[in-house]
Amino acid sequence: MKTEDILRSSFKCVAGHFANLEQIRRIIERISGENGSIDDMIRKLEEMMQDVDVTLKTDLRILLNEIRHQIRKSSG
Numbered sequence: 001m002k003t004e005d006i007l008r009s010s011f012k013c014v015a016g017h018f019a020n021l022e023q024i025r026r027i028i029e030r031i032s033g034e035n036g037s038i039d040d041m042i043r044k045l046e047e048m049m050q051d052v053d054v055t056l057k058t059d060l061r062i063l064l065n066e067i068r069h070q071i072r073k074s075s076g
Helices: 003-017 021-032 038-051 054-075
Strands: none
Touching: 003 021, 003 038, 003 054, 021 038, 021 054, 038 054
């Protein structure tokens, strides 16, 4: 599964849990346009968590957990 597909699929699965839906959507649009590897995408999301408020940090954590779940599901 491509990086962008994993990102978008993960977003769709957990979007209902986000307090900052539009912000997360913008982050996903920006990251998906960079065509990096899955590891690059995860690293960027983890770096973003350092400088944001608690609710956005929680949203990013939810997204990262789902991305990791999607990766495990697609490789197993």
